[in-house]
Structures are given as C-alpha cells and as structure tokens.
Amino acid sequence: MTRRRAATSPVLRARIAGIFYLLTFVTGILALVVRGRVGIVAGLVAGACYVVVTLIFYGLFKPVSRSLSLVAAVVSLAGAAMGPLQVRAAHPLVFFGFYCLLIGYLILRSTFLPRPLGALMALASVGWLTFLWPSLARELYPYNLVPGMIGEGALTLWLLVKGVDAARWKEQAGTASVEATDQR
Numbered sequence: 042m043t044r045r046r047a048a049t050s051p052v053l054r055a056r057i058a059g060i061f062y063l064l065t066f067v068t069g070i071l072a073l074v075v076r077g078r079v080g081i082v083a084g085l086v087a088g089a090c091y092v093v094v095t096l097i098f099y100g101l102f103k104p105v106s107r108s109l110s111l112v113a114a115v116v117s118l119a120g121a122a123m124g125p126l127q128v129r130a131a132h133p134l135v136f137f138g139f140y141c142l143l144i145g146y147l148i149l150r151s152t153f154l155p156r157p158l159g160a161l162m163a164l165a166s167v168g169w170l171t172f173l174w175p176s177l178a179r180e181l182y183p184y185n186l187v188p189g190m191i192g193e194g195a196l197t198l199w200l201l202v203k204g205v206d207a208a209r210w211k212e213q214a215g216t217a218s219v220e221a222t223d224q225r
C-alpha cells in the first residue's frame with residue numbers, strides 16, 4: 042500500500058483533492074439549503090469529503106513543512122468533527138478559518154502551486170474567522186462567506202484543472218527528505 046501511495050503522482054492526488062473539494066462545496070450548500078434528513082445527510086457527506094481533502098493535503102504539503110502540515114490537518118479534522126458531534130465550544134468555521142490560513146501559508150511557501158492561491162486562501166480565512174465573534178458573524182452574514190467561497194473555490198478549480206507542478210513538488214519533496222535525514 043505504501044508503494045502504491047508513493048507511486049501515485051502528486052498531480053493525480055491534487056486532482057482527487059479537487060474532486061473531493063468540489064463535492065464538499067456541493068453537499069455543503071445542499072446542507073445549508075435543504076432541511077430535514079436530506080440536509081443532515083448532505084452535511085455529513087460534506088464533512089466526510091472535507092476529511093478526504095484534509096488527508097490528501099497533509100500528504101501534498103508535507104514537503105513544504107511536515108509539522109505545519111500536521112498542525113493544519115489536526116485543526117481541520119477538529120473542525121470537521123465538531124459538527125456531527127454537536128460540540129458548541131466554538132463554531133466549526135473558526136477551525137476552517139485557521140486551516141485556510143495555514144494552507145495559505147503552506148501554498149505561499151511551496152514551489153508547486155501559484156502564490157496567488159496562497160493569498161486567496163489567507164483571505165478565505167478572514168471570512169471564516171469572523172465566526173470567532175458570533176455577533177460580528179451574524180452582522181456580516183452572508184458576506185463573510187464570500188472570501189471563503191472565492192479562496193477555496195479558486196484552489197478547487199486550480200486543483201481540478203492543473204493539479205500541482207509535479208516536477209517542483211518532487212524537487213521540494215526531495216529537499217524535504219534530505220533535510221529530514223540531515224536532522225537525524
């Protein structure tokens with residue numbers, strides 16, 4: 042299994058992430074619009090799709106920073122778990138705000154995705170982070186959703202159409218493995 046995962050091209054993994062990101066959008070919007078059992082199921086499917094995106098992103102961004110990629114994954118998974126578990130300590134979108142900020146930073150530091158996508162993901166985090174202050178989020182709603190739709194939407198489209206620059210990803214992955222070996 043490990044060999045097969047290693048053999049999977051980073052472009053294919055990026056495109057699969059794009060597909061699951063698109064599914065997250067579609068089912069997430071459906072969950073917001075449709076009430077009842079269908080809305081609940083759509084929300085669960087959206088959460089499951091986001092978990093897949095998170096896991097793929099962890100692998101894609103490990104060459105940039107293994108530790109920061111892990112932190113981003115943990116933050117995203119915590120946010121994804123909050124909805125179905127009905128945890129009310131904080132709004133799940135706050136976690137996705139921090140996740141978008143971390144992914145934006147990782148994209149900015151990467152060599153295999155365009156830097157403007159990193160800036161758009163950082164911008165996306167601003168909208169989601171308004172949910173830190175419920176009264177502000179209510180006041181700005183639905184406009185506070187727009188940065189996230191733009192940033193995450195742009196990344197989704199890029200992943201679907203282009204994927205990542207495989208040569209640069211492999212180069213950065215090679216550099217990361219050499220640095221990890223040097224640290225031992």
